[in-house]
Structures are given as C-alpha cells and as structure tokens.
Amino acid sequence: MKIVEVIDLHKEYKAKVREGFFKSRIRNVKALNGVNFHINKGEIFSLVGPNGAGKTTTIRIIATLLLPDKGEAFVYGYSVLKEPTKVREKLGVVLYPNKGFYSRLTGIENLVYYGRLYGLSKGEALRRAKELVELVNLGKDAYRTVDEYSLGMMAKLSIAKCLINDAPILLFDEPTIGLDPLSARKIRSLIKELALKGKTILLTSHNMWEVENLSDRVAMINKGKIILMGSPIEVKQKLRLKYMIEVEVLAEDVKLDNVSIGERGYPVIKLTSEKPTEDLLKVVDEIREKGYQVGYIKIIEPSLEEAFAKAIEYES
C-alpha cells in the first residue's frame, strides 16, 4: 500500500549572487527536476545523494513547508497542495537533530508544547511526553532545561518530538548528523524500533552504512533527479558491483594467480567477482588440487557507498 507518493516534483530556487557591494544578480538553482517515488506502509525508505542534490527540498515539500513549482505529492491520499492540514496530521518531522526547542524549557515542557500544537490537552500531552522520554531513553534528563543538553540528547528529544502526535509517517532529515558514534547508534536503533512498530519512515542521510543497514529501499538522488532506486541489494546488483574474495593459503611457497602476502604472513589470494560463490569454489578447488590448506575465507560485499560513488560517476 502506497502511503507516500511523490509525482514529478520540480522546484527551482532563486539564489542571489553578489557581484559587488551594491551589484547582485539572480541565479536560478534547480533543486528538483522530476522526482518520482513512493513509500509503502511500514517501510524505511532512504533518500541519499550529495549536498544540494534535493533531499531536504523533497522532505520539505512532503512536510508542507515548501510548495513545488510543478508536480504533486500525496500522504495517505491527501494532497500536500490541497490538503496541507490533513497531511500535517499524518506526519512527524525531524528537520534538525539539534534545533527547534525552547532552550529555557525542559525536554518534557518542550514536548508538551509540541503536543498541544497538535491539539492534545495539557494532561494528554504530558502523559504522552512522559511515555516518549522513556521510549527514547532520555530518563531524568527530560526534566533538565534544553540549554544543558548534549547533541545526542537533543537528537533523542527531536525524535520524541516527532512522535508526539503518534503520526504514522515519520520524516527524518539527517537525524544523526554531527552525533558521536554512540549517540548515532542509539538513534539508529530507535529508528529501527519505530519501523518495527509499524511506522513508515522517510530518511535522508549522508551515512551510507547507516542507510544500508536501516533501509528497506533506497533512492539515490543527484541534481534533483532520482538516478537509482531499489533495495540496497538491488541497487548494488543494478550497478554490477563486484565482491571481493580473500582466501588465505597455509603454505610458504604458493604458485597461484593473484597472490600477495597477508597480515599473518601467509599468502592470500585476492580477487574481485560478480559471482562470488562460483569463483570462490573454483579458487578453493584449485588450492586443494595443489595440496595446500585453506587458512581463512572472506567474501566482502560491495558497500552502498561504492554503489553511490559509481552511480554518481556514471551520472556525471
């Protein structure tokens, strides 16, 4: 079931370019150039792309903060152009992991404030806020004022904020940017937990490892256009990325191809392959035929980062 549908989105910005103290000219920047995708119910869908590719613009259009020049987007069947209020009711949004709060209010007070913006009574908002601070593991820190928060705590509070209205669809725009590895890990596990609870998630990130581990489907966007889309495995297959095979041979003098000396001092056969199982069996058979013993075998999958780099390279 399509929960979010984006059809042929176009968006152009006018950027002012200063050419002197008084002189300036307007430059048109094409942020989106016909973006199409959909997100299914309960799915984690990621948008990845270089800076300025159009990820944030897409999220802002879906969040009803920006109007597209052309095209349309639907959330739960509601048009972002014609029914923005209905769309907003269905969305929880994280636009920044470290901004958006009253610094002099506590985490709980900020959550109550946002809850009331969605029409919750004070009591309801407080009850929900207390549940959420437990969910995101803020604990007693929720009762400290936000100006004392670390970046990781702010990121957790942002996620709690986006859940305050119990929206079925969550938009996360680079939720782990600037976070230390431990905090980023906690945020990732939270996102995964939310998906398991049936939330539909649209995520943007520069962290390819994160995207690969979290997403059901990925869309690569460059210069306002989606250049590749599918599950992380499908994306890699589409680009015919090669696997790396490493086989250590427990012998001193080895007469085989592609051999180098490994970290443990034994010869290691290294080769790249599109069909790793077949090629690995061939290599192992060859080693056995020659009477050698196998030390270890490693098959290294191509990463999404490689896929991303290759896709961008093809595109340009």
Add this chain to the structure above:
Amino acid sequence: MRIIEQILGIVEAEIRAFLREVGAFLGLSSFPFIFSFVAYALGSGMSGKPADPKLLFYQLIGFSMFIIALLMTFSAATFVREGLLTGRLEYLLSAPIHPFVIVVATMISSSLLGLLNYIIIGIVATVLAYDIAYILNFLLSILILYVALLPALGFSMIMLAIGIVVRETEPLSNTIASFIGAVSGLIYPITLLPPILQLIGKAMPYHYAAEYARATIAGYLDLIFKQPFFFLFIYILAGFLVYKYFERAFIKKRGTYGW
C-alpha cells in the same frame, strides 16, 4: 478545541521561557522605574523645587504602558525572528496550525507579561501618587487598558508582515517603537508636541490607551466615551489586510505554504 489548545500551548511556553530569563524580566520591570525617577529628579532639579508626585505617577504609568504597547505590537514579529533562529518556526508550521493563531497567541503571551509588569509598577505608582484607596481604580484600569490596546493587534500584524518579508525586524521595530513612544504622549502630555505629531499620535491607539488608563485610576471614567477609540478598531482590519497581502507576496516569492 484544537485552536484553544494551540493558543494555550504557545502562551504557556512563551511565558515560562521568558520568566526563566530572570535578567530580561528584571530589566523589563526596572526600566520604567529608572526612567521615571530620572525624569522626576531632572524636573525637580530644573525647577528648583520638588515636583508633584503625580508627575512621577504619570511617568511610571506611561513607561509601563509603553512596554505593554511595544510587547503587543512586536510580539509576532519577534516570535517569527526567534523561531527562524532556533528552528522552532519550521516545526511550528509543520504542525496543523494557522498563522493567525500564532499571531493571537504571541500577542496574548506578551500582553500577559506586560500585564505582570504593569501590575507591579501600577500599584507602586498609584500608592505613591494617590492613595491605597485608588487601588480598585487601578485594577479597573487594567481592563480599560487592554480593551483600548486591542487595535495594537492590527499593528502587530503589520509588523509581522514586515517581519516575514525583511526577516531582520529588530532595527525596524526599534525605530517604530521610538516613534510610537515619542508621538503617543505616553511619558509626557501629547499637547507638548507640535500639532502634526499630535495628529499622528492621536491617529494611533497607544495615546488613547494611556489616557484612558490614567483617567480610570484618577477616577475620571467619563473621559473614555469622549474619545474615538472605537474608530481605531479599523486598525485590526487594516492590519489583517496588510498582513494577508504581504503573506501572499512572500509565498509567491519563496514558494512556501506560509512564512
């Protein structure tokens, strides 16, 4: 009832946040005292004899009303500015809320802060210049003051319109605030001004609000009905129209749903 919850949510958050900024609140409360005592002392010094305590009252009430008027006029514009800097505005606009609700809520919160200030200063001023027996009059003046300042909602919307277009509202609001303070007869009688400035001052709601409040405290309630303040409600309509015009222009230019 969603709108009520939204207004209450914004008002509560704004007031809590402001009251926790102890320095800002103390500054706001001490400002009328400092300026009115300085003016009173200068007046006494220049005339060579102690000035009438009613002049001190005049100044104290004038300054505190000046603060309320300014808070009400610039609340929405300041809220937008703050919201842009802190990222709160985008989160606010991604919630199902109408911008007009934000204008009303910010105006209520800032006028409540002004009210707190006015109560503290007004009680001191009334007791100093008149007598404790005038306290009831003072309490009635609060109601009169707020009704008379309702047209400031129109000014607030105009300031918001300017705020969403130019973004940097502070220099502009400081200039306008100084002008309002100068021509409205808040801290000195409007009759001391040249006729043209008197005319401008009387065409804005602030002068009447100050005069009504002072007259109510002194026990001259009948004055209220001699002033054309109902006419000033036109400001709300005008403010709304100006706001809508600028909002539309902004949306067209920036391609956003709202600010």
